[in-house]
Amino acid sequence: MSASARARPILMGLLVPVLLIGIWQAIAATHLVAPYILPSPALVLARFRGELDGGTFGGDVLASLSRALAGFAIGAPAGVGFGLLLGLSRVAGRLFGPIFLAYRQVALFAWVPLLSMWFGGGEAGKVAFIAMTAFAPATVNSWRGAAAIPAPYRELSRALTLRRLDHLLLVALPSALPGILTGLRTALIYAWLATVGAELFLDIAPGLGGRLNEGRDKFEVDLMIVALTVLATLGLAFGQLGAAAERRSIPWRNR
Amino acid sequence: MSRLATALPVPILLFGLWWLSAAQGWLPEQLLPAPATVWDALAETAASGDLQADILISLQRVGEGFAVGAVAGLIFGGALGLSRPVRDLFDPLFLLLAQVPPLAWIPLVILVVGIDEAMKVTVIAWASFVPVVLGVAQGIRDVPEPLRELGRALTFDPWDLVSRIVFPAAVPAIFTGLREGLANAWQTLVAAELFASSEGLGYLISLGRQLFQLDLVLAMVLVLGIVGLTLNGALALVERRLLRWQARAA
Amino acid sequence: MTHAPRAALEIDRVGKTFDVAGRHVEALRDISFSVRTGEFVAIVGASGCGKSTLLRLILGLDTDYAGEVRLDGRRIERPGLDRGIVFQDHRLLPWLTAEGNVAAALRRSGLPKAERRRLVAQHLELVGLENFATAWPAQLSGGMSQRVAIARALVNRPRFLLLDEPLGALDALTRLRLQDELARIVRHEGTTALLVTHDVDEAVFLADRIIVLQPDPGRIARIVEVDLDGQRDRSAPAFLRLRDEILDTLGVRHAPRAIATAA
Numbered sequence: 090m091s092a093s094a095r096a097r098p099i100l101m102g103l104l105v106p107v108l109l110i111g112i113w114q115a116i117a118a119t120h121l122v123a124p125y126i127l128p129s130p131a132l133v134l135a136r137f138r139g140e141l142d143g144g145t146f147g148g149d150v151l152a153s154l155s156r157a158l159a160g161f162a163i164g165a166p167a168g169v170g171f172g173l174l175l176g177l178s179r180v181a182g183r184l185f186g187p188i189f190l191a192y193r194q195v196a197l198f199a200w201v202p203l204l205s206m207w208f209g210g211g212e213a214g215k216v217a218f219i220a221m222t223a224f225a226p227a228t229v230n231s232w233r234g235a236a237a238i239p240a241p242y243r244e245l246s247r248a249l250t251l252r253r254l255d256h257l258l259l260v261a262l263p264s265a266l267p268g269i270l271t272g273l274r275t276a277l278i279y280a281w282l283a284t285v286g287a288e289l290f291l292d293i294a295p296g297l298g299g300r301l302n303e304g305r306d307k308f309e310v311d312l313m314i315v316a317l318t319v320l321a322t323l324g325l326a327f328g329q330l331g332a333a334a335e336r337r338s339i340p341w342r343n344r
Numbered sequence: 345m346s347r348l349a350t351a352l353p354v355p356i357l358l359f360g361l362w363w364l365s366a367a368q369g370w371l372p373e374q375l376l377p378a379p380a381t382v383w384d385a386l387a388e389t390a391a392s393g394d395l396q397a398d399i400l401i402s403l404q405r406v407g408e409g410f411a412v413g414a415v416a417g418l419i420f421g422g423a424l425g426l427s428r429p430v431r432d433l434f435d436p437l438f439l440l441l442a443q444v445p446p447l448a449w450i451p452l453v454i455l456v457v458g459i460d461e462a463m464k465v466t467v468i469a470w471a472s473f474v475p476v477v478l479g480v481a482q483g484i485r486d487v488p489e490p491l492r493e494l495g496r497a498l499t500f501d502p503w504d505l506v507s508r509i510v511f512p513a514a515v516p517a518i519f520t521g522l523r524e525g526l527a528n529a530w531q532t533l534v535a536a537e538l539f540a541s542s543e544g545l546g547y548l549i550s551l552g553r554q555l556f557q558l559d560l561v562l563a564m565v566l567v568l569g570i571v572g573l574t575l576n577g578a579l580a581l582v583e584r585r586l587l588r589w590q591a592r593a594a
Numbered sequence: 595m596t597h598a599p600r601a602a603l604e605i606d607r608v609g610k611t612f613d614v615a616g617r618h619v620e621a622l623r624d625i626s627f628s629v630r631t632g633e634f635v636a637i638v639g640a641s642g643c644g645k646s647t648l649l650r651l652i653l654g655l656d657t658d659y660a661g662e663v664r665l666d667g668r669r670i671e672r673p674g675l676d677r678g679i680v681f682q683d684h685r686l687l688p689w690l691t692a693e694g695n696v697a698a699a700l701r702r703s704g705l706p707k708a709e710r711r712r713l714v715a716q717h718l719e720l721v722g723l724e725n726f727a728t729a730w731p732a733q734l735s736g737g738m739s740q741r742v743a744i745a746r747a748l749v750n751r752p753r754f755l756l757l758d759e760p761l762g763a764l765d766a767l768t769r770l771r772l773q774d775e776l777a778r779i780v781r782h783e784g785t786t787a788l789l790v791t792h793d794v795d796e797a798v799f800l801a802d803r804i805i806v807l808q809p810d811p812g813r814i815a816r817i818v819e820v821d822l823d824g825q826r827d828r829s830a831p832a833f834l835r836l837r838d839e840i841l842d843t844l845g846v847r848h849a850p851r852a853i854a855t856a857a
Contacts, residue, residue: 102437196568251701
């Protein structure tokens with residue numbers, strides 16, 4: 090593929106965003122709309138820089154991130170463990186599977202009021218909520234991975250007369266690994282979504298969600314746009330990181 | 345042992361523990377109300393007609409928002425999947441916007457359309473839109489090249505190619521996208537109602553919290569679960585019906 | 595006084611029926627034969643005549659059947675390290691290297707680590723893959739993967755080497771090459787071998803005795819002694835004669851039919 094052919098999709102991809110920003114700038118410049126309703130791109134950029142230098146933005150981002158990671162660190166491994174149990178042991182799957190599936194029917198954010206009543210609105214409650222959201226996808230994917238060990242491998246294990254532990258370490262767990270990794274990746278995304286949502290509802294500061302609320306309360310659209318852009322970028326980063334980590338962790342895949 | 349027989353012991357055990365703990369007072373009433381109290385709260389809201397009204401409103405909102413989002417998603421996703429130029433132009437922007445959690449748009453949407461129905465429907469529509477677009481676009485892109493080649497070898501015109509080969513092959517992925525869109529819509533609805541609403545299931549939960557009535561909150565969580573289950577079941581039925589022709593891959 | 599060589603493996607009136615979608619399908623009926631120590635026996639037949647099923651019974655993966663399979667006079671109840679198997683799909687675990695896969699077979703051997711390592715290296719050398727010990731299966735060709743599988747099957751020095759259409763998934767050229775390899779390896783190890791294949795040439799090339807199965811249900815049609823020695827020539831008249839005989843038994847015409855032409 091020639092260089093220009095490769096460049097074309099990239100240029101086209103930039104076209105619409107650039108166009109939109111141009112239109113945005115034009116509207117703001119003509120003062121058709123009041124600057125407090127639609128600040129110009131320049132103003133937004135200035136606000137962004139301002140927040141970074143003087144403001145607490147760095148602290149907010151850090152707070153959101155650490156909450157998300159804390160919840161993930163609790164919920165995801167628990168989910169993986171639970172999912173593996175459900176997948177590897179048919180008895181456990183039959184006993185605990187249905188009630189887990191029933192639990193999943195409840196929309197995640199419905200637990201927020203409950204948790205805030207139990208934990209009294211403190212940090213623990215938020216982290217507990219985030220952990221809960223990370224738990225579900227980790228469980229589902231690990232369960233799927235562990236339950237679907239291909240018959241040929243199970244037969245091989247029997248032919249080699251492998252004992253339980255060896256079967257687990259050599260056959261079952263590696264076979265379930267892709268499922269586990271998908272579960273972790275999804276759990277990370279969910280944890281992030283839960284963090285942002287919880288911060289929005291419970292109006293917690295510091296945190297990105299809190300800043301979004303602040304922007305709405307004080308009618309500072311420039312702040313909101315800054316916060317949203319940072320959210321989008323972080324979400325993108327999480328997704329990419331997760332995918333890259335997943336790829337790296339399976340070295341035996343076809344090169 | 346039958347499926348049902350093994351599914352029951354754990355829930356029954358948990359319920360037993362719950363009942364026992366309330367009866368013995370292991371945990372204060374504020375932390376864990378007795379099953380009877382929760383049932384009373386449920387019965388009360390049902391008797392006053394509030395429960396039914398709120399469920400209806402919630403379902404209505406989800407229906408509206410999902411309908412808008414799904415239809416728009418099918419169109420836009422189709423365009424993305426079928427047309428290279430459209431994909432090059434709009435894919436990057438769309439993917440970037442999709443990174444923002446649907447709920448994060450709420451404050452901005454409130455500023456634009458206020459806090460009423462329009463806000464909820466908009467946000468729910470967007471929440472449905474994203475997975476549907478992704479599902480449709482991916483489904484179309486994943487149609488195996490050999491099948492497309494077959495279409496060309498049979499001298500299909502573009503319309504035939506799409507309607508006879510591409511679309512049918514993409515249907516499973518489209519349905520996955522629709523299913524995810526509905527799930528997203530439901531999750532977003534509940535969150536939006538919790539956040540800013542005076543009616544709906546989410547509102548009832550938030551009301552319970554404001555009034556410090558844990559029994560009401562628990563009762564509504566239960567109802568949520570049942571409604572969610574019903575929705576999922578209904579969708580699964582529809583899907584099974586429409587995909588009857590498809591051989592189930594292992 | 596010379597004793598007749600002991601029958602190490604005895605298949606005694608073995609029969610197997612499957613339940614497929616409510617119908618009874620008789621896969622094997624009244625199979626009886628024995629295998630002497632050091633022999634190379636091939637089981638030949640078309641697809642679906644039950645030969646793979648028979649091998650699984652001998653391996654011990656399936657214990658629900660009529661009749662008896664005896665090893666040294668004792669009934670086989672489960673798989674054991676005395677029977678190594680090579681599957682048609684190499685079944686190398688993708689997350690273990692070549693040597694890892696071979697070593698997996700030694701987990702139950704109870705041998706010290708150093709000894710296990712030595713055996714793994716030795717057997718990889720036996721199949722000519724000593725330079726690929728640390729390769730992932732995804733990096734190996736079909737033929738190479740199957741050779742690793744053979745090494746894995748032999749690393750425990752089993753009494754029996756069971757081969758279930760081991761070369762069926764390979765291309766024709768690799769197949770011929772591996773047949774030579776297999777002959778050499780089995781001769782070198784002195785293992786008793788039981789090969790299941792649909793390739794008659796392969797059977798005649800490798801085996802001392804050929805059991806020909808006919809399908810529906812799987813029964814023994816004929817047992818043929820192969821009296822060709824050592825290095826076999828696939829083009830020798832005796833070879834071809836034997837092969838044709840067996841093809842005949844299987845009902846496959848080896849000479850082209852005359853096609854009636856419009857007068």
